[in-house]
Amino acid sequence: MDNKLSKYTLYALGEIILVVIGILIALQINNANEARKDRALTNKYLEGFARDLSSDRVQLDSLISIRKNQRRSAKALIRSIELREIDLDSFYYHYYYVFPFYRFSPNTNTLEEVLNSSQLRLITNENIKNRLLELRSLYTEIRLSEEHVYEDRTVYLYNERTLDHIEFNGLSLALNHQSFSESKDAEIYKADAEYFIKDRYFKNFLNLLDFNLIYIIPSLERAQAECDSIIGLIERKLSEQQ
16 A cells, blocks of 8 residues: 555656646747747837937938028028128028928837837847937937927018018029019019018017027938937847847
């Protein structure tokens, strides 16, 4: 009886050990599969971040160029006002250039997807994660500043005083680089330009635009540099996992 009991005990212990080993192997396989899925999802998000940032980089490059040209035009018009000098073609080239508005629309689709799905834990590189969140805040700051410029532009451009002294046909001439001084409406353009040269309201608008762009342009350049830097970090992270 003692021998049989010992054999049954050993058999039972062997069964338990086998079951435990089986469970541990199954857990290890499951953990490995989960880790593989997490790595694949992490890489998908990192690649998405890089694509979004590359798109933002192109948009920022264009917007920085536009904003710098608008600031040059604003300063050129202020100089004309202060000197009381009018070269009709130069004046209107700069005049029509300060008004177009280009909204900054960053591509934060991947980041918003990660935040909304509570998957930020997958971005284990704290530097990349923090830089993305800081860039998101900078984007918000830029959009608010741009909206401020847009509001100032709208208040000035669609004011009754302005509309009474602006010929919107000039938009076509400006876009097609045609001469204002040789236009059939040259006298109208000249009279309007003389009005704007003397209009304090117009000069204040230009000074306000120039003042706002002093702050907006560096923010755009900082965002552009951050895009480049974060893309570099992501590319290095992805190459390490290959």
